Amino acid sequence: MLSTTEIGLIKATVPILREQGLLLTQHFYKRMFQHNPELRNTFNMGNQQNGTQQTALALAVLAYAENIENPGVLLPVLQRIGDKHTSLQITAEQYDIVGKHLLASIGEVLGDAATADLITAWAKAYGQLADLMINLEKSIYLQKAAVKGAWTGWRKFIIDKKVQESEEITSFYLRPEDGLEVSAHQPGQYLSIKVFVPALGIYQPRQYSISSAPSAEYYRISVKREPGNEQKESGTVSNYLHDQLLEGDVIEATTPAGDFVLNINQTTPLVLLSGGVGQTPFVSILDFLTKSDQQRQVKWAHACRSESVHAFREQINAWQSEHDWFEHIVFYENTDLASKENSLSKDTRTGRMDVAEISEMLLIPEAEYYLCGPKPFIEKTMKDLSALGIDHKKLFFEEFGPQTIQMN
Incomplete structure (x- = not known):
């Protein structure tokens, strides 16, 4: 347990973490990969390159320091981190490595401000957090192992x-090489896969939402090719999957993970809002609901750049025509000339998604709201829903990549 003095020392670092937290985490990852290069096979190096992993860790360290007197309030966030860690097969021993480099980084970045008492306090605080996460992840591993x-x-x-x-x-479509059954995922969960990338000389893990109904025979993941531009590098693994891997090739995967899931025991109406490839977990949810015919009211608004990049369009239209409890609308940011001349259907709008424009469809008092897509899309949509009076407690979101969105 931390003493009152040690808690005070941790809380005194909050202003420093707000100003220099990102510098600290950037230094930490650089240091850790230099001394433990084998961990490059465990971490998503694309997220290292674009800085989202460093940002996510900086926010997590800050949140822990701010809530050091009652870290239990962070349990929902820690649960999501634990899901990700177990999907990557993180071990208790790796927490020792992280702790060693994190404490060293605090001393190296803060310099004279990192007194012996402060380092001792942070060592105890990290140990407390590590024990919490190790025990949480142990329970997750046991829960997963119990699933058929x-x-x-x-x-x-x-x-x-x-x-x-x-x-x-x-x-x-991924089938187990050993021919045995797989665990049926919960609609909305993701699959962690791992491939060896020759250009990098290391294995690289990635998480992709499962886009099919639960099955004991196979999983389907639907991957967006990520081309590079002046603002970002091309997607190393997504392009490798698209261009290099063929039918019959082998990849590795862990048991499905994630808490952004449909509660199949409820009949609460659902409002789904997605952007781009953020539609994939919702395809899994709709595939499940239509096959089980739960008659659950579902409204789904999707935003994408154009018809040419809109996946699963025919399947979604078929679901809508077959089930009167399901309604779908799509916003195309760019529309080709032929579509304009023929006029768009009532289920299609032009421009970026405008929640206010379709508020009559989306405002259902007892509904739960699920959001998935790029960070800017989620942030704007949450803001727009709040402006319409939707309680943030009814909002659930999945941000692709390390979580940097803060739910206030």
Whole structure:
């Protein structure tokens, strides 16, 4: 337990973490990879390159310091981190490595301000957090192991089929190489996969939402090709999957993970709002609901750049025509000339998604709201929903990549 004095020392670092937290985490990751290069096989180096992992860790360290007297309030966030860690097969021993480099980084970045008493306080605070996470992740591992068809560690899967869903998105149907059954995922969960990238000389893990209904036989992930531009590098793994891997090739995966899931035991109306490839977990949810025919009211508004990049369009239209409890609308930011001349259907709008424009469709008093897509899309949509009076407690979101969105 931390003493009152030690708690005071931790809280005194909050202003420093607000100003220099990102500098600290950048230094930490650089130091850790220099001394433990094998961890480059565990971390998403793309997120290292674009800085989102450093930002996410800086926010997490700050939140922990701010709530050091009652870290239990962070449990929902820690649960999501634990899900991600277990999907990557993080071990208790790796927490010792992280702690060693984090404490060293605090001393190196803060300089004279990092007194012996402060380092001791942070060592105890980190140990407290590490124990909390190790025990949480142990329970998650045990829960996963108890599910029928589950496995431990990384398991080999054959790419049984590749299907191009749009100009950017391709689906990969993955069947276990050993021919045994797999654990049925919860609609909305993701699959962690791992591939060896020759250009980097290391294995790289990635998480992709499962885009099919639960099955004991296979998983389907639908991956967007991430081309580079002046603002960002191209997606190393997404492009490798699209361009290099063929049907019959093998990748590795862990048991499905994630808490952004449909509660199948409720009948609460659902409002789904997605941007771009953020539609994939919702495709899984709709695939499940239509096959089980739960008659659950669902409203889904989707935003994407154009018809050419809109995946699963025919399937979604078929679901809407077959089930009167489901309504779908899509916003195309760019519309081709032919579509304009033929006029768009009532289910299609032009421009960026405007929540206020479709408020009559979306405002359901007892509904739960699920958001998935790029960070700017989620932030704007949450703000727009709040302006319409939607309680933030009814909002659930999944940000692709390390979580940097803060729910206030």
